[in-house]
Amino acid sequence: MENFKRYCVTAALPYANGPVHIGHLAGVYIPADIYVRYLRLKNKDVLYICGSDEHGVPITIKARDEGVTPQTIVDRFHTMIKKAFEDFGISFDIYSRTTSKIHYETASEFFKTLYDKGEFIEKTTKQYYDEEAGQFLADRYITGTCPHCNNDSAYGDQCEKCGTSLSATDLINPKSMISGSQPVLRDTRHWFLPLDKHEDFLKKWILEDHKDWKTNVYGQCKSWIDQGLQPRAVSRDLDWGIPVPVEGAKGKVLYVWFDAPIGYISNTKEVTKNWKLYWKDPGTKLVHFIGKDNIVFHCIIFPIMLKTEGSYILPDNVPANEFLNLEGDKISTSRNWAVWLHEYLEEFKDKQDVLRYVLCANAPETKDNDFTWKDFQAKNNNELVAILGNFVNRALVLTHKYFEGKVPEIDKLDEYDKDTIAAIIKIKKSVENSLENYRFREALKSAMDLARLGNKYLADTEPWKLIKTDENRVKTILNISLQITANLSTLIAPFLPFTAEKLVDFLNINPFQWSEIGHENLMRAGHNIKEASLLFEKIEDKEIDEQLAKLEATKIENDEAQINVNPPKNMIPYSDFSKLDIRVGTILEAVKVPKADKLLKLRINTGFKTCTVVSGIAEFFDPEKIIGKQVSILVNLEPRKIRGIESQGMILMAEDSSGKLTFISPTENTSEGSEIK
Numbered sequence: 001m002e003n004f005k006r007y008c009v010t011a012a013l014p015y016a017n018g019p020v021h022i023g024h025l026a027g028v029y030i031p032a033d034i035y036v037r038y039l040r041l042k043n044k045d046v047l048y049i050c051g052s053d054e055h056g057v058p059i060t061i062k063a064r065d066e067g068v069t070p071q072t073i074v075d076r077f078h079t080m081i082k083k084a085f086e087d088f089g090i091s092f093d094i095y096s097r098t099t100s101k102i103h104y105e106t107a108s109e110f111f112k113t114l115y116d117k118g119e120f121i122e123k124t125t126k127q128y129y130d131e132e133a134g135q136f137l138a139d140r141y142i143t144g145t146c147p148h149c150n151n152d153s154a155y156g157d158q159c160e161k162c163g164t165s166l167s168a169t170d171l172i173n174p175k176s177m178i179s180g181s182q183p184v185l186r187d188t189r190h191w192f193l194p195l196d197k198h199e200d201f202l203k204k205w206i207l208e209d210h211k212d213w214k215t216n217v218y219g220q221c222k223s224w225i226d227q228g229l230q231p232r233a234v235s236r237d238l239d240w241g242i243p244v245p246v247e248g249a250k251g252k253v254l255y256v257w258f259d260a261p262i263g264y265i266s267n268t269k270e271v272t273k274n275w276k277l278y279w280k281d282p283g284t285k286l287v288h289f290i291g292k293d294n295i296v297f298h299c300i301i302f303p304i305m306l307k308t309e310g311s312y313i314l315p316d317n318v319p320a321n322e323f324l325n326l327e328g329d330k331i332s333t334s335r336n337w338a339v340w341l342h343e344y345l346e347e348f349k350d351k352q353d354v355l356r357y358v359l360c361a362n363a364p365e366t367k368d369n370d371f372t373w374k375d376f377q378a379k380n381n382n383e384l385v386a387i388l389g390n391f392v393n394r395a396l397v398l399t400h401k402y403f404e405g406k407v408p409e410i411d412k413l414d415e416y417d418k419d420t421i422a423a424i425i426k427i428k429k430s431v432e433n434s435l436e437n438y439r440f441r442e443a444l445k446s447a448m449d450l451a452r453l454g455n456k457y458l459a460d461t462e463p464w465k466l467i468k469t470d471e472n473r474v475k476t477i478l479n480i481s482l483q484i485t486a487n488l489s490t491l492i493a494p495f496l497p498f499t500a501e502k503l504v505d506f507l508n509i510n511p512f513q514w515s516e517i518g519h520e521n522l523m524r525a526g527h528n529i530k531e532a533s534l535l536f537e538k539i540e541d542k543e544i545d546e547q548l549a550k551l552e553a554t555k556i557e558n559d560e561a562q563i564n565v566n567p568p569k570n571m572i573p574y575s576d577f578s579k580l581d582i583r584v585g586t587i588l589e590a591v592k593v594p595k596a597d598k599l600l601k602l603r604i605n606t607g608f609k610t611c612t613v614v615s616g617i618a619e620f621f622d623p624e625k626i627i628g629k630q631v632s633i634l635v636n637l638e639p640r641k642i643r644g645i646e647s648q649g650m651i652l653m654a655e656d657s658s659g660k661l662t663f664i665s666p667t668e669n670t671s672e673g674s675e676i677k
């Protein structure tokens, strides 16, 4: 491990317009928490910094939708997120927020320094302005028709129907969401950070000096730099945010992506007067844990800000994870497709470590990964219960059974005992190596190897068989088993802190430091351990079925919300309707039309004659299965040739929003030729 004097570890600031879900946890907060817990166990000087990101347009939109102030929105979610993290054991040294006074001061000062140094360029651009509301409009505040797919409720930054990202000026018939009026283009002046000016610095700093970064991070940076960087606006016309602290900037605030990362610095100021040591001393290792959507901000924009300011250190590493999916589908806040942390904590009481374990074991470290409830259950039952819980329970229960809960003395060690003890230090080293290279899945797997080692040791030595014949041997076996348990209590602590605490309590000891792992005499002979209870409980099918049912309900709700009903047609007089001659008919024959995937040729008895109809229903019906079916048929439609066949009428079908067709049939058998009116 490199010799840094101290560590400043940041976790991406969650955006305060919704609760935290498993995707956030797996991508950012759990790996960062494991890392800092490990550093603390090594007695390193470390600060773990986070807080809510509370500015930006989506928060103002949510506030408008609910008819409340943006402050009400961020207060609600900040409180909720902070509590969920605490209950989940995410061990921040501070969880603050970007609406704090100290952050306003810090961010303003930061901007002012760059402004005074001439690091920004000023540019006048055209932006939509709502004359009725008297304000400029963020792209999200404008709706209109998408030029690509004609969706008439596309947003100024994106069409959610076809997924194209747009500029507000691309929209046809733009409308302000605030007043509903048509906005006009007006000149507006903004400050830009000329990223292009810093390309040489980035090429050296990232592409040459940081080949150690994760390949997904390095690759994304390289592609950004190779494409060529553009100046990026650092201000916005908006009434929610930190005012741009220069003259003539009325109505302008710092762009949320300029202000948010400075939040790490502001929040550090709230923890310690010595904050400068963590941000300005080259002896500090700065590490940003983020999701892949934040790579450009943390690897390119923020470092440029820090470098141009001049007095700050740059991040040593930016371990970004890919995305976690849920049951094969992208996690989505707007579609409520997520496992929300605050709900999990209610529904799975005292099972924080189970979720920590599953999310770490499945972390999307190198590629997107999937969370499924079946896998959650399997990992709990087959790994936590069957491996870790089982080993610890056997070691403790046997000690109580044979030696009244006192740690027995070692009699003599055989080769197998010695190998087992030696394996502890090997496992420790492999956990360390993985953690220091930000490979948390691998680290967890290695840590579990110690429990596997314990299980195998007990299974191989079979103290329950030896107790009648060789009590001294059993003493040695249980002593070693308890030493393994004590080692486990520290080795698993970064990953499973609640379980580690329980273990320490069962063993009736004080927690050990990381440096003590590997010792074979952590538990003194004669020491009394406490009565053990189960570390983990089996998770039953019923609990998993409930979660799956909850997701299924969400799916149905989403499907219903998506049904697009076509708008009604214009009114017609009854005389128009009465022109239609619709009858009940029965299908006599049905065959596929050659070389036409969608067409069936039908012979239909309409009571007064048998007619031929070519119908576009072949995708939905097997010809053999619809013979004998009663249908509604429009019999006075002028005949027309379709694929060379004369079609003498039209079958009426109902078509739903997905394009699925069903017959319109009488609900009881009705004689052919009956009129439908």
Ligand SMILES: [Zn+2]
Pocket: 146, 147, 148, 149, 150, 151, 154, 159, 160, 161, 162, 163, 164
């Ligand atoms: Zn579109």
